[in-house]
Amino acid sequence: MSEPVTLTDAKIAGLRPPERGRVEIIDKVVPGLRVRIGPSGMVSFIVRKRVGGSIKNVTLGRYGPRFTLADARKSARTALSDLTAGKKVVPAKRDSLTIKSLWAEYVLTKAKLRSHHEIIRIGEKHVLPELGDRMADAVTRGEVTRFIDGIKAPVMARLVHAQLSAFYTWALPRLDKLDSNPCRDAGRPSKPKARDRVLTETELATLWRVADAQAEPWRSAVHLIILTGQRKSEVFEARRGEFDLGAGVWTIPAERAKNEETHIVPLSASAGVVLEGIAEIEGSKMLFPAKGNPDKPASGIGKAVERMRAGLRAELGDDVPQWSLHDIRRTVATGLQRLGIRFEVTEAVLNHVSGSKGGIAGVYQRHNWADEKRAALDAWAAELQRILQGAKADNVVKLRV
Known part of the structure; x- marks a missing residue:
């Protein structure tokens, strides 16, 4: 057993993790007070103390800026x-002040917002895996900076930062030891x-052909x-x-749509052919289930996109500008515009609540454009067939996938 030492914050900060097991130092x-690493x-x-014939252990909490040596001694x-x-x-019950536990309360307060589903998604995918077990009042601005820097997609990094900041604005009145929003x-x-x-x-x-050479589900x-022009997450x-x-x-x-509104997507004959060719995995409700976990969607999208980017460069040259799956959605919208599809119909196909459906216009304009959307996506399917066959714009042929 190690001899007791007078613990200080400097000594605790200088502790080095053991390769295995745990090291305890008695104060x-x-x-009875011990620090463990x-x-x-x-x-x-x-705290460890012999009471009667047995040893009692009490865990006090993690060491950090919000639970110091002085707090532990008290x-x-x-x-x-x-x-x-x-x-x-x-x-x-300091566990009640973890980001994970407080986030659950925070999400409930946002249930009536249109962005509720997005808040849940950002929390489950980004915030909770990295910070969920941390005490909310112990996170520093430096930690937030490093966390955000680790999110490589700039747009998503800004969204996560904004949502985490909104969480802390809500949480501050509940955190006695936190002076400001980190x-x-x-x-x-x-x-x-x-x-x-x-x-x-x-x-x-070329992308269609390169994708055709990929394994399922890609x-x-x-x-x-x-x-269809739908979002990658929706697909x-x-x-x-x-x-x-x-x-x-x-x-x-609605719970899967980004704008939280049920979205009806008419399927062209070509889309139907693609869907009919997707093998059903027994016991899974997912269209594209993950291998070994049929209740979850397929993972590895990023690597698959990199393979397809490499395929395009191999066929078209290294100067092919960078593209993303979301750029395909923009390409479909541009193609519909080129075909003369009305802006309102294109917005309806994409399920955008902006432009013609935003603000006061959306309150009074309740037409769902069902027939127009079907005509638009059928026209796009025919246009895509022309593109795949390398035909001229005035020589559209029937699409066969």
């Missing part, structure tokens, strides 16, 4: 006194220039994005029950 100032480097305080004295008196010691002075990416990348006809035709998923996270091939309709439920 000389408050006998494991291989992960996490430092925590515990909590330890209280715990030791209670143990001596035979009382049951229940440490303060996101306020944390670094974040500059606002990116709006993308305007549209694939050329040659690029689009082949069919990219073909569906090209044929990759689709459930089989959303599709009615007999009626030629795909219904994206």
Whole structure:
């Protein structure tokens, strides 16, 4: 057993994680208080005391700016006194102040917002995996900066920063030890220039062929994005029950749509052919389930896109400008415009709540454009066939996928 030492913040900061197991150091100032460090480097305080014939252990909490050595000694004295008196010691429920627990409360307060689904998505995908177990009042602006810097997509990094900042604005009145919002002075990416990348006809035709050479789910998923113009998340996270091939309709439920409005996507004959060719995985409701986890959508999209980018460069040269799956959506919209499709119909196809459907106009304009959307996507399917066959604009042929 190690000899007790007079613990200081400097000594605790200088502790080095062991390769295996845990190291405990006994405090000389408050006998029974110990500081513990494991291989992960996490430092925590515990109290150990013999009561009667048994050893009692009480975990006090993690060491950090918001739970210092002085805080630990104060909590330890209280715990030791209670143990001596035979009382049951229940440490303060600091777990209730983790970002994970507070985030659950925060999300409930936003249930009526249109962005509710987006808040949940950002939390589950970005915030909670990285910061969920941290005490909310212990996160610093430096940690926020490093967390945001680790999100490589600038647009998403800004969205996560904004949502985390909104969370802390809500949480501040509930955190006695936090003086200010740590996101306020944390670094974040500059606002990116709006993308305007549209694939050329040659690029689009080449992408279709390159995708056709990919394994599932990438082949069919990219073909569906090209044929329907829907968001990649809506395609990759689709459930089989959303599709009615007999009626030629795909219904994206409100909880999956970005704008939280149910979206009806008419399916062209070509889209129907793609869907019919997707093998159903027994026991899975997903259209594109993950391997080994049929309840989750396929993962590895980023690597698949990189392979397809490499395929385009191999066929068209290294000077092919960078493109993303979202650029396909913009390419479809541009193609519909070129075909003379009304702006309002294009917006309806994309399920945009902006432009013609935004503001006061959206209150009074309730037409769902169902017939017009179907005509538009059928026209786009025929146009895509022309592009794939390299035909001239006035020589449109029937699309066969």
